[in-house]
Amino acid sequence: MRIRLTRALPVAFTALAAVATPAVAATTDVPEPVPHTAPADHAAYIVTVREDVDPAEVAERVHATPVHVYRTVLHGFSARLSTEQVEALRAMPDVETVEEDSGATGFGTGIGTGF
Structure with a gap:
């Protein structure tokens, strides 16, 4: 039985790539998440800051613990904040x-609407 080169080459390339790719180390340095220290009765807010300002530093100024720090699409942070x-x-x-974080909702399920 003869194997066509066009069929065998992709299989051989995939096998070679799997063997040649180094395994990802299980001990990759991943920063620990920041503990959420704000009381649960504080409302969640999204704060945007100027591009030339560090969002984490702004949160630190008001003694807030950010849940997330945004640096790409948004430039700011989210946190539970007191009125003060x-x-x-x-x-x-x-x-x-x-702005108070109110979450996002869709306008429908998409079933039967053509979306």
Whole structure:
């Protein structure tokens, strides 16, 4: 039985790539998540800051513990904040917006709507 080269070559290449690829180490340095220290009765907010300002440093100024720090699409952080922290952030010239995080909802299930 003769094997065509066009069929055998992709299989051989895949096998070679699997053997030649080094295994990813299980001990990759991944930073530990920041513990969420704000009381549960504080509302969650998304804070955006100017591009030239470090969002984590702004959160530190009001003693907030960020849940997430955004540096790509948004430039800011999310955190549970007290009323005093919200007022202090809104008064800072480095802060662009402080909005309560209300979550996102869709306008339908997409079933039968053509989406």
